[in-house]
Amino acid sequence: MTRISSTNPAKIELHLHLEGAAPPAFIRGLAKEKHIDIGGIFDEDGNYKFTDFWDFLRVYEAATLPLKSPQDFHRLTLAVLEESARNGVVYTEAFISPDFCGGRDIGAWKEYLHAIREAADIAQAQMGITLRGIVTPIRHFGAAKARETARCAAETAGDWVVGFGIGGDEKSGHLSDFKWSFECAREAGLRLTAHAGEWGGPESVRSAINDLNVERLGHGVRAIEDLALVDEIVEKGIVLEVCPGSNVALGLYPGIRQHPINALHERGVKVTVSTDDPPFFHTTMQKEYENLADAFDWDDGFFAQLAKASLDAAFCDADTKARLQKTLEQAHA
Structure with a gap:
């Protein structure tokens, strides 16, 4: 059995729901x-x-x-980042929903966002962890509300709000219904991801690629059921934000050894590892690493490469990446 370092350092997480953490x-x-x-x-x-x-x-x-209130989210952000930093995470991209932060009112959203960013600055100074935001409509709330969320995202796009995605019930409506929202976000300079290929199957992955033109996929693991689709993902360089513990906890796969993350990696897919909603699924980034090491013999060298690939796929700016790259090099030396 391969063991990784008990304090395996410098992890990059790309798929974390702020409220879900x-x-x-x-x-x-x-x-x-x-x-x-x-x-x-x-x-x-x-x-x-x-x-x-x-x-x-x-x-x-x-x-x-x-x-x-914004203050509640300030406290939440500190609590979440403290737990992430304890597990060696140095950079996180968190899904943040204006639905829960001011009811999609742009003025209120800016107040919530300011409070979250203040907490993130404190965490970076005190804990060495960097946070960036991905604005996320809730799919089962409908396309009309998603358009309001996209406007919130566009109004605050920049060096901290770096992406736009979609979460919620993957079987509610069609991803094509949200094309306007994704185009609005793209025009504002935001990078795009979408939850797909968890409960909706390969067809959901294909819709995210073709209808929303995303560069990352939240989960995306059921693409393995269509090998031509896997080849397309490889060819287009699309990155999967894989959350193995979440998939197992929710019954998508019976156990970690049956999870397709290793098979996808071996076919050339760019995979990353995240926790999704960690307290719901009794997981942490350290547990994810340990479970994957046990299941697939991934070692410290593999996880160092994983961290670098995850940083390459991050939506943050070049200066932030350069700083974090030095952190990775020092941690994994």
């Missing part, structure tokens, strides 16, 4: 402070409780109810 204790405490009833979303051990992906979406949205 909220520790259960944080949400319980915030709900208690505000006297908000969020229902029975925790098990007897205090962890998030759900039965399947769609129940997970329900619990996720219930857990956002106590997040009512």
Whole structure:
């Protein structure tokens, strides 16, 4: 069995939902402070409780109810980044939804974003972790609300808001319904990704590529069911934001050894590793690395290459990449 270093350093994470990374204790405490009833979303051990992906979406949205103000998101961002830094993450791109940050009102969104960025600056100074934002509409909220979210993204695009994506129920509507929103984001200079190929199968991946013209795919793992599609992904250099622990926890695959990440890599696909919504799935970046090492004999050298490839796929600017590249080189020397 291959073992990686217990403190395997300098990880790059490209697929993390800010609200979905909220520790259960944080949400319980915030709900208690505000006297908000969020229902029975925790098990007897205090962890998030759900039965399947769609129940997970329900619990996720219930857990956002106590997040009512920019200050709440400031506190959330610090809590999330502290946990990520503890697991060796030096750079994170987080999905942030104006749906949960001011109800897609541009003025309110800017206030929430300012609070999140303030917290990110503190975390970078104190913990050595860098955060950038990917604005994300919620697919099952519909295309009209996604257009409002795209306008929020376009208004705040720049050195910190670097990307645009889409999450939510992959079986709700069609990705082509969101073409206007993605074009709006592209015209504002944002890089594009989309959740696809998790629950929707290969056809969802193909739609994300053809209808939205993305350069990264959130999950994307079910492309393995169509090898011609895999070849197309390789040819176009599309990067997969793979979240193995999430896929296993939600029952997409029975175990890590049955997960296709290694098969996709061996066919030439550019894969990265992320946690998605880590407290929901009882995972961390360190656990993801350890599980992959055990399942596929990936060693420290492999993970050093993975970190570099993940940084290459990041949406941040060249100066940020250059700084982080030095961090990777020092950590993996």
